[in-house]
Amino acid sequence: MPLNIPNSNRKRIVIVGGGFGGLKLARKLKKSNFEIVLLDKHNFHQFQPLFYQVAMSGLEPSSISFPLRKRFQKTENVHIRVAEVTTVHHKEKRLTTTEGTIYYDYLILAMGADTNFYGMHMMEDRALTLKSVSESLYLRNQILED
Numbered sequence: 001m002p003l004n005i006p007n008s009n010r011k012r013i014v015i016v017g018g019g020f021g022g023l024k025l026a027r028k029l030k031k032s033n034f035e036i037v038l039l040d041k042h043n044f045h046q047f048q049p050l051f052y053q054v055a056m057s058g059l060e061p062s063s064i065s066f067p068l069r070k071r072f073q074k075t076e077n078v079h080i081r082v083a084e085v086t087t088v089h090h091k092e093k094r095l096t097t098t099e100g101t102i103y104y105d106y107l108i109l110a111m112g113a114d115t116n117f118y119g120m121h122m123m124e125d126r127a128l129t130l131k132s133v134s135e136s137l138y139l140r141n142q143i144l145e146d
Contacts, residue, residue, distance in 0.1 A: 003037075003100045005079055010035040014095060014102060016085050017110035018045050018068050025108060026078055027071070036078040037102060039095075043068055043082045046133050054136035055143070061133045 005012075011034050015022045018040030026038045044065045053059040072078040083097035088107070095102050115131060117124040128139050 003102045011105040013106045014104040015108045019112045021110035041084045051136040055139040
């Protein structure tokens, strides 16, 4: 089942990841002659440098998150799709996602990074990471419970 992307005769760039890198590239290319598809597992961008403010109750999560579609609502050649990539078929220039298949001419992988515990499994089991709004809220709740 293909992802629902309107057909066009433009070359297609698929950007996987709606963080700083993917968002900046999509914004830079929005006036180009390419068809841009921005894939992310969320339909919003999170301003990561302020996660600690959410964790300390200084800001509400809605203050540091905004919908990706709103940023591109008046742009015809940028399409936002909420999906996770499960397989990259580079020879066929095709991605399999949780929502279907998408073909591309150019692929940009901008998924960001996970916390690296350098093989310290006890740290990984006990540490509270700060890579999303939900993790910030979890940390806030843990602090307030104590």
